[in-house]
Structures are given as C-alpha cells and as structure tokens.
Amino acid sequence: MPVLEGKELRIVGFLCNWCSYGGADTAGVGRFTQPTDLRVIKVPCSGRIDPLFIVKTLMSGADGVLVSGCHPNDCHYAEGNFYARRRLEMLKRFIPMLGIDPDRFDYTWVSASEGQRWQEVVTKFTEQIHKLGPAQKIEGPEAEETLKLMEASL
Amino acid sequence: MKNLEDLKKQIKDGLSELDVVIGWTDSFDPLHATPHFMRSEADVDKLKVDALCVHNLATYLPSLKGKKVGIVVKGCDSRSVVELLQENLINRDDVTIFGFGCTGVVDQTKIRRAVGDVGQVEACEVSDAEVKLSVAGKEHKLPMADVIADKCQTCRYPNAVVSDQFVGDEIKATASFEDGYKDLEEFEAKSTEEKFGFWLGEMDRCIRCYACRNACPMCVCRDHCVAQSRDPHWLSQEAHVRDKWMFQVIHAYHLAGRCTECGECQRACPVDIPILLFKKKFNKEIKEVFNYEAGLDPEAKPPLQTFKIDEPTIKEKEW
Numbered sequence: 001m002p003v004l005e006g007k008e009l010r011i012v013g014f015l016c017n018w019c020s021y022g023g024a025d026t027a028g029v030g031r032f033t034q035p036t037d038l039r040v041i042k043v044p045c046s047g048r049i050d051p052l053f054i055v056k057t058l059m060s061g062a063d064g065v066l067v068s069g070c071h072p073n074d075c076h077y078a079e080g081n082f083y084a085r086r087r088l089e090m091l092k093r094f095i096p097m098l099g100i101d102p103d104r105f106d107y108t109w110v111s112a113s114e115g116q117r118w119q120e121v122v123t124k125f126t127e128q129i130h131k132l133g134p135a136q137k138i139e140g141p142e143a144e145e146t147l148k149l150m151e152a153s154l
Numbered sequence: 155m156k157n158l159e160d161l162k163k164q165i166k167d168g169l170s171e172l173d174v175v176i177g178w179t180d181s182f183d184p185l186h187a188t189p190h191f192m193r194s195e196a197d198v199d200k201l202k203v204d205a206l207c208v209h210n211l212a213t214y215l216p217s218l219k220g221k222k223v224g225i226v227v228k229g230c231d232s233r234s235v236v237e238l239l240q241e242n243l244i245n246r247d248d249v250t251i252f253g254f255g256c257t258g259v260v261d262q263t264k265i266r267r268a269v270g271d272v273g274q275v276e277a278c279e280v281s282d283a284e285v286k287l288s289v290a291g292k293e294h295k296l297p298m299a300d301v302i303a304d305k306c307q308t309c310r311y312p313n314a315v316v317s318d319q320f321v322g323d324e325i326k327a328t329a330s331f332e333d334g335y336k337d338l339e340e341f342e343a344k345s346t347e348e349k350f351g352f353w354l355g356e357m358d359r360c361i362r363c364y365a366c367r368n369a370c371p372m373c374v375c376r377d378h379c380v381a382q383s384r385d386p387h388w389l390s391q392e393a394h395v396r397d398k399w400m401f402q403v404i405h406a407y408h409l410a411g412r413c414t415e416c417g418e419c420q421r422a423c424p425v426d427i428p429i430l431l432f433k434k435k436f437n438k439e440i441k442e443v444f445n446y447e448a449g450l451d452p453e454a455k456p457p458l459q460t461f462k463i464d465e466p467t468i469k470e471k472e473w
C-alpha cells in the first residue's frame with residue numbers, strides 16, 4: 001500500500017502556462033515543501049478555462065479544484081484573466097446550488113517569480129480541502145453514500 | 155384578449171410586407187393553444203390570445219433569420235427578442251413586433267395537479283378570474299390565482315419592452331426583483347447535503363429528451379450542442395445521473411447573463427424538474443455583481459462577454 005493512501009485527497013489545479021505554472025516550477029526549483037495532493041493541468045491561459053471544466057472535475061470525483069493564472073494586468077494575452085475573473089467568480093457563487101461546498105473551489109493569481117506565494121496558496125488550499133474531507137461521489141466505488149442520499153430524497 | 159380584433163387588423167395590415175407572422179391558435183384540445191404561422195388573412199382570423207397561449211414564440215426567430223417575420227409577444231417573450239437582437243441572432247429590420255400588455259398565462263402542471271387526468275377535456279373557458287373546465291363529463295372551476303404560472307405572479311415586465319405595434323392598454327406591474335427569487339431563497343436555505351441529494355433525485359428522473367433545450371429561445375446552437383458533440387466529448391450517451399445533471403449545468407452556464415427567465419425550459423420538461431432554479435441562481439448573482447438584467451436593452455453587452463480592469467464588486471479571496 002502506498003504510504004500516502006488514505007492521507008491524500010484528489011485536488012486538481014488548472015494553472016496557466018505563463019505565470020502560475022512557472023510559479024509552481026519556481027517553488028519546485030527552490031525546494032519549498034508542498035503537499036502532494038494537487039495534480040496540475042497546464043492550460044495556455046486562465047481565459048482558456050471553461051468554468052464547466054471545473055464543474056465536470058468536481059462531478060467526476062475531485063475533492064477540490066484550484067485555478068491559478070497571471071495577476072490581472074500581467075496576462076500574456078493581455079485580457080484573458082479579466083474574462084476568467086468574471087466567469088470564475090460566477091462559478092464560485094453558483095456551485096453551492098449543486099450541493100457542493102464553495103470552499104472546494106478557489107481561484108487566485110500567482111506569477112512566475114512567486115514560488116513562495118505558490119507554496120503558501122497550495123498549502124492553504126490543501127488544508128482547506130482536508131478540513132472538508134472527501135467530497136460526495138456520484139460514481140465509482142465510493143458512490144454508495146450517494147445512492148443512499150438519492151433514495152432518501154425520492 | 156379584449157383587443158384581439160385590433161391586433162388582427164394590425165397583423166392583416168402588415169401581412170403583405172411579411173413572409174409570416176407567428177402567433178397562437180387553438181390546439182388538439184380546448185385546454186391548449188399552439189403556435190400558429192400566419193400567411194393569409196384566413197390564418198389571421200384563427201389567431202387567439204389568452205391565458206392558454208404559453209409558448210414563447212421568440213424561439214422560432216433565429217431559424218427564420220433572413221426572412222421578414224412578424225411576431226406576437228407577451229412582456230416576457232419580448233425580452234427574449236431583445237436578447238436575440240443584442241446577440242445579432244436576428245436583424246431588427248426583418249422583425250415586426252406586435253406587443254401587448256399581458257395578464258398572465260396558466261401553468262398546465264398546476265391544472266393537471268388540481269384536476270387529475272386531463273386526457274379528455276371537452277370544454278375550457280378562461281377569463282381573468284378563473285379557468286372553467288369540463289373533463290370527462292365533470293365540471294371544474296379553478297380560480298386563476300391557483301393555476302397561473304409562477305413567473306406571472308411576480309411579473310415585472312407585463313408589457314412588451316420593445317414593439318412596433320402595441321395593442322391595448324399598458325398594464326402596471328407591482329412585483330419587485332426580490333419577489334421573483336423567493337423560491338430560490340427557500341431552496342438555498344437547505345444544507346449542502348440536502349441540496350446534493352435533492353438534485354440527485356430530481357436529475358435521476360430526467361429522460362434526456364432535451365425538450366428544455368429545444369424550447370429555450372436562447373439555446374441557438376442546437377445542431378452543435380455540446381450535449382451531443384463527440385469532439386469535445388463532454389457527455390457520454392449513458393443515462394447516468396452524472397451526465398444528465400452535467401447537461402443542466404451546461405445549459406445554465408451557457409445562459410448566464412442571457413436567460414430572461416421566460417420559463418420555457420421548465421415548462422417543456424415532461425417530468426417537471428425544477429431546472430429554472432439553476433438559471434435563477436445565475437441571474438440573481440449577475441444582478442448582484444454586475445447590476446445587470448438580460449433582455450432589457452438591445453445595445454447592452456452580457457456581462458460575461460466583457461470585463462472591467464478593476465472589478466470593485468468582485469471580492470477576491472485573500473490568501
């Protein structure tokens with residue numbers, strides 16, 4: 001059994017190529033300790049992130065999703081993250097409607113040089129997800145609880 | 155409708171310039187009206203406008219783009235027309251809008267719940283005060299207040315917000331924005347687990363007929379809908395609650411800042427899933443953050459299609 005079995009949760013990070021992915025890299029190069037729960041998906045820009053990616057990720061069994069892009073005004077494509085900010089803010093406000101705790105999703109901005117900040121964000125977000133524990137699953141072996149919920153509501 | 159003859163006259167006067175005028179007429183039974191495509195004076199004579207005319211006819215407009223089309227609209231339907239204009243899905247010059255002041259439409263689900271089997275309706279008479287029905291030899295009198303659609307109880311725009319011809323008098327609206335969101339607030343008071351369980355149960359009943367999408371005037375990419383696309387493959391063809399639920403979230407998200415709450419999606423749903431709640435949630439948040447309502451100004455830009463460099467109304471998390 002892997003040492004981390006039962007200790008890790010499934011957290012997905014969508015990071016933009018130009019700033020936040022670089023920031024995470026900087027943190028790695030600087031050997032800053034980080035929790036290992038986060039799996040990174042690199043995207044060209046935070047503006048490329050359809051909020052539905054995040055809903056799909058959460059519905060497919062992730063316990064948390066973190067989005068990070070370039071700071072506003074620093075976007076490689078000038079305005080991608082401005083659009084992203086509006087969409088992500090709406091998502092943040094919408095997901096409680098689905099019965100998903102809004103703390104399971106956060107968005108933020110980290111630049112390529114901010115290795116330290118990346119470490120802080122990942123650590124805090126992971127702690128936040130651990131406090132909530134595993135999310136309700138719609139499928140897979142953990143979905144039994146969900147079936148019970150469904151029966152109770154019918 | 156009191157001024158039906160005036161409306162018919164206006165339509166007849168405009169008919170020679172138009173390829174078709176869309177209104178409503180009698181349907182397969184006396185309890186329903188159906189969309190009606192008028193091309194001749196004889197067609198116009200069959201026009202009816204009353205509380206049974208529930209369909210939002212704006213849904214047909216995008217597919218008729220390029221033709222000269224007349225359309226009869228209630229207040230709520232006119233907002234869909236505005237939204238379509240705003241997004242260049244129709245041309246203002248090609249559309250002639252016949253508007254009126256609306257006193258509300260019935261909710262067929264409420265009638266069904268009150269009467270039971272409505273399979274054999276022999277007669278139906280609607281007035282402002284009640285719906286009189288005769289079903290399988292039995293008479294029913296339903297007060298309008300009991301069967302009127304929820305959206306009409308809190309209607310803020312009963313008069314067409316845009317029109318070329320307006321028939322009859324304007325009607326005064328009394329409801330406030332907040333009045334329309336009481337059901338949503340009630341739902342939001344539930345716990346996270348209760349909400350999750352509620353949707354699992356509701357969405358499990360979905361039969362993936364896509365009537366909700368097809369009835370929606372703002373769902374204009376039906377032929378390329380992500381629900382059926384294999385590239386990208388957003389949803390599987392399985393009848394799994396996950397896919398059905400995801401589809402509703404897709405619908406709601408694609409309507410964020412565009413939905414005018416005409417309620418057609420929920421009305422069209424054969425299994426009465428309260429999917430309007432998702433759309434209301436977006437609208438309420440969009441009003442709060444961007445102080446914006448869809449379907450009022452043909453020149454406005456939906457808030458998710460634009461941005462501000464500083465967003466004073468968005469409070470970001472401090473880490």
Ligand code: SF4
Nearest residue numbers: 229230256258306309
């Ligand atoms: S919402 Fe208003 S305009 Fe629409 S049908 Fe009801 S009363 Fe008429």
Ligand code: SF4
Nearest residue numbers: 370413415416417419
């Ligand atoms: S989502 Fe529903 S309420 Fe909104 S515009 Fe479409 S049909 Fe009307």
Ligand code: SF4
Nearest residue numbers: 360361363364366423
């Ligand atoms: S109309 Fe109702 S049953 Fe049909 S796809 Fe939409 S939600 Fe599902």
